Amino acid sequence: MSKTRYGLRYYALVGGFGCISLAAFVQGVLPMLEPQSRTSEVTKVVRTDLGELKWLEGQATDYTPLQQRGRAVYTREGCWYCHSQYVRPVTGETRRWGPITQAGEYAYDLPHLFSTRRIGPDLSRVGLKYSDSWHLAHFWNPRMLSPDSIMPRFVALFDGPHAARIVTDANGNRTPERTAATERLFDFQSQDQILLTPNAEGLVYVPERGKYPVIFTPNQEFTGLEVELVADTDDLRALVAYLQKLGTNRGKWRDRFEPQRMEASQVALPRSEEWIAYGKEVYARRCLGCHGEKGDGNGPAATFMHKDRPRNFTWAVFKFRLTPSGSLPDDGDLLRTITRGVRGTAMPSWHELQEKDRLAVIQYIKYVLAVDRTDPANPHFYFVEEPPQAPIYIGQPPSPSLAQVEHGKAVWHQAKCWECHGETGRGDGEKAAGLKDDFGFPIPPANLTTGQFKSGPDVKDIFRTMTTGLSGTPMPSFGDTVSEADRWALAYYVLSLSAFKDPLTGEPLKIPEQDRRALNDPATEASESRLAYKLQADTRAAYYAGEAWARKHGFELAGPQVERQVTAGKAGGEPWQN
Secondary structure, eight states: OOOOOOOHHHHHHHHHHHHHHHHHIIIIIHHHHOGGGGOOEEEEEEEOTTSOEEEEEEEOOOOOHHHHHHHHHHHHTTHHHHOOOOOOSSTTHHHHTOSOOOGGGGTTOSSOOOOSOOSSOOOTTOTTTSOHHHHHHHHHOHHHHOTTOOOOOOGGGSEEEEEEEEEEOTTSOEEEOOOHHHHHHOOTTOSOEEEEOOOTTOEEEEOOSSSEEEEOOTTOSOOOSEEEEEEOOHHHHHHHHHHHHTTGGGBSGGGGOGGGGOOOOSOOOOOOHHHHHHHHHHHHHHTHHHHOTTSSSOOTTGGGOOSSOOOOGGGTOOSOOSSOTTSOOOHHHHHHHHHHOOTTSSOOOOTTSOHHHHHHHHHHIIIIISEEOSSTTSOEEHHHHSOOOOOOOOOOOOOOOHHHHHHHHHHHHHTTTHHHHOTTSSSOOTTOTTOBOTTSOBOOOOOGGGOOOTTOSSHHHHHHHHHHOOTTSSOOOOTTTSOHHHHHHHHHHHHHTTTTBOTTTOOBOOOOHHHHHHHHSTTOOOOSGGGOBOOTTOOSOOOOHHHHHHHHTTOOOSSOOOOOOOOTTOBOOSOOOO
């Protein structure tokens, strides 16, 4: 009697079917059997009325209809094939992306989009890392921003390109010729103008429809006679809105993210032709897309960045520095800006870039780009002929208190900050309209209620900005006109304008008054996710998905464990670190 022998194909088929079944059970059936995996509880960072940043236990929020549509576009276009949405507690992912993922972040994700591959970067913390303008440029052509990118272009999500000749109107303005295509984008009878700045190749992004178009090139950004017009679509706006939502259920976590709180002063690297050459390579790969080959702030992607133009290095005008007003920044200032990024703009944090790369690109900017070449025979090397002055000293800030904030409010009115920033800090003051930077571009005052502070999230960052001013902008230095004590108080007041507000929508968070008072108490320690403050009205068990599952099934958790009680109004004790 012969025994039945099965070939390799049989075992491969059985093994494959088993793996598929296991995956379906683990990712489909098991989550339905474990209620803990459907919790909406998360820990999030909030800013208190005193300007402090503290972790709080709260609830994730659902997507808006626009964001839900964007999620459908994200799924339809296959973005999840390459981009994951899960920060794991392994291989230093928290240093790269941010806080470890919590189950509550997926409460409204049906189906989830964890993904199975990481060909592209993880996106679960991408919200508010970049501006909308950056995302638009990235979808138009990823290689504008990263020459090494293998991401395909998503031109089909745009309206255009539409070719149009440039003509001169009766008022002497350069404007796109009136055609069937341009009439769909513009209202040539409107009294409201929209300024459009092409990149060097003539590509023009149209951020708003229904206005009269004016080709605006104050620094000869484009001198050609024909442009290509592109505009967004409903699907594209929705997709960008969805991406900006990702990670914001964790509140203002980015303002507590260590790389974006990096400090540097009096960092120096001797001039080296080798380092300059290496810096040129780094610049070409990481910076050229926005700042341009010549460093004039007119890179291929610059046309999309109509609200915050990329920095023009050739004028050697830098906003953020610790050196006195009128001085160039030192290497520490440049390193801090590159590492942190500039919140609310297309300039992201470059903390993932190796330090030697950041130092090398600083050399290239200083000694090659920041040069006045008006007279080619006698170029003016700013950082050589006008060396930076010694940085100013900023001591420890006074302790936060409501008295400080109230005093700062009085200084706000005395110093007439409201004239530009508005009574409530929304950037809608009576002098806001018509403000321009030194390069001739419109520059609206900052909306301080968003909490996205370009110079940094700490009270010392706000104090530094008030002391030195922002070179190249209408924001002056108050170092000589406002006393140090008043500047500290004013800095605390500015931070308070974004207190207890959602970082994405700007809407007030619904936090009971008693919990608000407790969080405002400087003695309330909630500096880490594991120490998150628990709302007094919330008496539910304070376990998160993995911890709850492990306890239920009798697993012993590694590390010292203390039962986290839900004592009203107290920060968390020592829960399982998640």
